[in-house]
Amino acid sequence: MKQRKLHYFKRILLVAAAFIGMIAINSESLTQADSSYYTTNPGIIKTKQRVVYYQDATRKVKDKTVPANHYAKITKVVVSAGQVPVLKTTTGRYLTASKAFVTKTAGYQNPKRYYQVQYQQIKPHGQVGYTVKRNFEGIKTWYIMRKMGTFAGYDKYNQATYNAVKRFQRRHHLKATGNVDEQTWVKMGFSKKAWTAIDSYVAPLGATASQGRSAHIEAMIHQAYRYLGNPYLVGSSSSPKYGTDCSGLVIQALYAGGINPLPVSAIHHAYPGNEWNSRNLWASKKFKHVAYSQRQRGDLVFYYQPGTHTIWHVAIYLGRNRVIESWPPKIMVQPIRNSQRSNVAGIARPFV
Incomplete structure (x- = not known):
């Protein structure tokens, strides 16, 4: 009888010990x-x-x-x-x-097949302080054309500007090349500092390695909002005190999020042949392309031109069927589809 009670007591102790062990194992620390x-x-x-x-x-x-x-x-x-x-x-x-x-972990990062997120200030490819020539676009061209009286809403260095610059150079005893180098720029009354500052502006990084995907998306969108209300200017991708075009806005926004979308560059954006960097961004295999139905805040929305079906515009998706974009006449928040552009070619995701 005593042995039976002792055996029964031992079984109770074993069950209790197992129960306590289960509690410990189920706790977060164990x-x-x-x-x-x-x-x-x-x-x-x-x-x-x-x-x-x-x-x-x-x-x-x-x-x-x-x-x-x-x-x-x-x-x-x-x-x-x-x-x-x-x-x-x-x-x-x-x-x-x-x-x-x-x-x-080393911090937030995209999978290796996509653009890698950088945590040192991005340095775009190209020569800072480039000479402005025929067919160049961008902020320096915009200043030059306004100075020469040839700007009519489209900042592309045309033949009229070239001829006006040659006349200006002759009047000021400069070599009459029709191109604007630093010497001609300064003689026009612009600052030597601006000659390189316009080219070299890069949006500061807005997120750190210890922050996740959402923080990088918000850094990109925050930079885009800094241009809100500025004029649409072709070939422009510089400081928020200036205007941009559609891909110029996206380039600087990506820089803020930590992505350098080479070979597309803010510096080269003003060069001839870079008028349609939206097409180059769309063609890049280093963005993840997703279905329109899967669009998320921070994705890039690409549009094609009716008739030609070629890419002609890119915007940043904000959610709730709104985008921030640069479209004539200015940088603004618009519905994802409107009467000006509604043919969506697809969605690219910078931050995966």
Whole structure:
């Protein structure tokens, strides 16, 4: 009888121990029996599954829950007596240091087949301080044509501008080439600083490696909004104090998000042969192309010209069937389809 009671008591103890073990294993800190922890600062982490943020290192006060593929910058690993290690973020919040939940990473990045997101200031291809010649477009051409009295709403260095520049050069005892170099530019009354500043402007990076896809999309859209209301100017892709054309707006917006869409370049955008960089962007295999029905905020919307079916316009999708675009007469927010352009060729996704 005594042995039977002793055996029964042992079974109760075993069941209780198993139950306690299940509770421990089901807790976030011990999800896996061989769970390990970061003991040195991993730098940047990405969540592998849903993770809870806490306001304190003891993880008693919940802040919020974040999904998988969330990025965070870590300031240190906190180890308290009787507690499992936790990670402190730059926001002052805490999350588990368990490798079952978070993984060390170099930061947000596109898959290798697409344009890689850069975290150093982008340097476009091309010569800063280029000489302006016939058939050039862009901001410097816009200034020159207005100075020569040949601007009529379209900033392309035409024959009339070439002839006017030659006359100006003769009057000021300069070599009469009809082209505008730095010497002629300064003689026209423009600053030497502007000669290179117009060409060299690159939108500053608006997101860091420790931020995810959404932050990079918002950086791109924020840069585009800085041009809102500025005039439509062909071949232009410079500072927000100037106008742009459709692809010029997209180029600078991509720079802000960390993408350099080579061979398309803000500097070369004013060169002859670059009038239709929207076509070059559309042709790039380094963007992910998705169905129109799958469009998302931050995607590029490409349009084709009725009749020819060639690409002639690109805009940035904002969501809710609206885009921000440069279309005559200015940079503006418009419906994704309107009476001016409604033939959508397709959707390209810069941030995957």
